[in-house]
Amino acid sequence: MFRTLLTASAIAVATAAALPAAAAQPVELVIQYPYGELFNETHAQIREAFAKIHPEITLTYRTPYAEYEEGTQKILREAVTNQLPDVTYQGLNRVRIMVDRGIARPLDGYIAAEKDFEAEGFHQAMYDIGTQNGHVYALPFAISLPITYWNLDLVRKAGGDPANLPTSWDGVIDMAKRIDALGPDVNGISYVWDITGNWLWQAPVFAHGGTMLTADETKVAFDGAEGKFAMQTIARMVTEAHMPNLAQADARATFAAGKTGIYVTSTSDLTKTTNMIAGKFELKTHVFPDVTPGIGRLPAGGNVVMIVSKDDAKLDAAWQYVKFVTGPEGAAIMARTTGYMPPNKKANEVYLKDFYVQNPNHYTAVSQLPILTKWYAFPGENGLKITDVIKDHLNSVVTGARAGEPDAVLADMTRDVQRLLPKK
Template sequence: MRSTLAALALLTGVAGAQAQTQTEVVLQYPFPELFADTHKKIAEEFAKVRPDIKVTMRAPYESYEDATQRVLREAVTNQVPDVTFQGLNRIRVLVDKNIPAPLDGYIAAEKDFDKQGFHQAMYDIGNTNGKVYALPFAISLPVVYVNTDLAKKAGADIDNLPTTWDGLFDLAKKIRATTPGANGMTYAWDITGNWLWQAPVFARGGTMLNADETKVAFNGPEGQAAIRTIARVVTDGGMPNFDQPASRAAFAAGKTGIHITSTSDLNKITQMIGDKFVLKTHTFPEVIAPNGRLPAGGNVVMITAKDKAKRDASWEVVKFWTGPKGAAIMAETTGYMPPNKVANDTYLKDFYVKNPNNYTAVKQLPLLTKWYAFPGDNGLKITDVLKDHLNSIISGARTKEPDAVLADMTADVQKLLPKSVGAAK
C-alpha cells in the first residue's frame, strides 16, 4: 500500500512539475466564421509536437479593423495577447506604436529555415522600417474569375484565356453581344484598403508615394493606366454601379462573364455557383516585369508578448502556424493561400491537382508585395478619399474623365499626408 501511494505521489509530482514548466501563449485572431476551425486544427497539431507550450485562444476579433483597434487599446493597459493576427495593411500602425516585437533575431537564429518553406517574400510582407515584425499566415491575391459557359458562347478558348486588359475587354464585349443582359466584366474596386486600386498600379511597377513618402506617386504613368483601366471596366466591360457583394452575387448567379476579385472569395463563390456553370480562375493581367508586383491581402501574425520566455514560446507558435503543417491546414480549410513554399509544393501538391482554381494564386506567389498603408494619422481617411474618387468612376458620375479624377485624387491625398511630409514639394 505504501509503495502504491508513493508511486502515485511521484506521478502527481511529475505531472505537477510538467504543468509548472508549461508556458502559456495567448492567441487572438479575426473572422471566426472563416478561421475558427482552422486555428483549432492547427492548435491540436501543435500540441502534439510542443506539449510544453499551452496555446489559449481569446474570443476572436470580428474583423481586421476590430483587431487593430482592440490591440491599440489593450496596449495602453498591457493587456494585449501574446500573439495576434492582423490584416496585412495594419502592420504599420501597430509598429508605429511599438507594439509588436521584431522577429529578425529569431529568423537569423533558425537553421535551414528556407528548407521549412520560409523565403524572402514572406519577410518582405512584414517588413517595416528595415525590420520584420510579422509573418504572413493567410494570403490572398487578385485573380480573374471566368464563367466558362458565357466565355465559350462568346467564342473564347478556355485553355488560352486573355492575359492582357485589351484581351479581357474584347472578351467582355463579346460576352455582352452573345448573351444580352449579361455583364461583360465586374471589378471588386471597393475591397478594403484600396486593394484593387493598388493592384493595377503595382502591377506596372508603380507605387502609392515616392521613396521617402513625401509626395504622391500614383499619378504617374502607372496610375494613369490603372485608372483608365478601371474606367474601361464600366465603358467596355459594362459593369453596373455594383459594390463588392453585388458583383459577387451577380457573377455567382451566372449574370457576369468575368469578375476580378480576391482569391479569398473562391470557396464562397464556388459554393454560391453550385452547378449553375463551370468556373475557371485566371491570373491577374499585365503584371509587367521586372518591377511588376501584386499586393498581398489576408492576415499576418505578430508577437506582442513582452516577457522573454513568453516571446520565445510565441515564436514557436508563430513558426508552426506559418510553417508547412500549419499553412497546409489553413489552405485546406479556407479560401486563402499559404505563402510557405513547402506547404504549397509538398503538403498541398495533391490538393492543388484536385483544385486547380486554387492554384492560380499560388502561381503568382513570386509577385507578392506589401499591401500599402499610408503614413500618419490620416492614413485611414486617405483610404476613404481614394474610395470616394473611384466610386465617382464606377457610379457613372465621372466615368469619362478618369485623368481628371486621378488629378483630384492626387491633390486630396497630398493634403492629408503628415504636415512634415505633405508640405514637401
C-alpha cells in the same frame, strides 16, 4: 545574414524560450483574426492540430475582425485601453503602423534560437515581409494575389474561347461587354475595387510599373501614366461593360450564382467561391491582366501573424503558436481551406506537392509569384485616412457619378492624398 541583426538581450529571451520548464506551464493565449467567412474553418483545424502538439497551451479566439481596417483600428484602441489580445493577424500592409506605435513584439531572438528552421520551410523572404527598421515583427501566414475568375459557360455563350482567355484589359472588357449583352439577368464583370487597403487600386498601377509615392515618400506618384491607365480602366468597366457597384460579398454571390461572367478579386476567395458554385458552371481562374513584362508587379495581399501581448509570461507560448501556424503543417491547413498561398517552402514542396496538380485553379496565383511586390502602406499619422480618401474617389467612379471623367477624379484624388502626407 539575418542573425547579425540580433542583440544579446534578444538571444537571451530566445534561449529562455527553449527551456522545457517554460514550455510545460499551462498558458491561455487570446487570439484574433480577420475575415471569419474565409478563415473560421482554417483556425478550427489549426486549433485541433496545435492542441496535439501543445496541450498545455489553450487557444481562445475573439470574434473575428470584419476586415483589415477594423482589425487595425481595434488593435490601436486596445493598446490604449490595455485590452490587447496576445496574438493578432493583420494585413500585410499594417506591419508598419504596428511597429511605429510600439505594439508588435520583435521575433528576432526566437527565430535565431530555432534549430533547423530552414529545413522547416522558413526562409529570408518570409522574414522580409514582416521586417521593419531591421527587425522582424511578424511572419506571413497567408499570401494572396489578384486574379481573374471566369464563368466558362458564359464565355462560350458570348462566343469566347475558354482555351484562350484574354490577358489584356482591352480583351477582358470586350468579353465583359459581350457577356453583358447576353441578357438583362447577366452581368459582364465585377471588379472588387473596394477590397481592403486599396489593394485593387494598387494592383493595376503596380502592374504597369507605377508606385504610390515617390521614393522619399513626399509626393504622390500614382498621378502619372500608370495611374491614369488604372483609373480609366476602372471607369471603362462602368461606362462600357455596365458594371454594377456590388460589395464583395454580393459580387461573390452573384458570380457563384452564374450571373456574372468575370470576377476580379483575390485568390483568397477561391475555395469559398468554388464551394458556392457547387458545379453549377465551369470555373477557370486566369492571370491578372496587363502586367508589363520586366517592370510590372502585383501587390501581395493576405495577412501576417504577430505577437502583441503585454504579458511577458505568455511570450514563449505565443512563439510556439506563431511558429506552428507559419510552419509547414499550419501553412498546409491554411492553403487547403482557403484560396491563399502558403509562404512556407516545406508546405508547398512536401505537404502540398499534389495539391496544385489536383487543383489547377489554385495554381494561377502561384504562377504569378515571380512578380510579387509589397502591399503599400502610406506613411504617417494619416496613413489609414489616405486609404479612405482613395476609396471615396474610386466610389465616385464605380457608382457612375464621375465615371465619365476619370482623369479629373485622379487629379482630385492626387490633391487630397498629397495634403495628408507627412511634411518632411
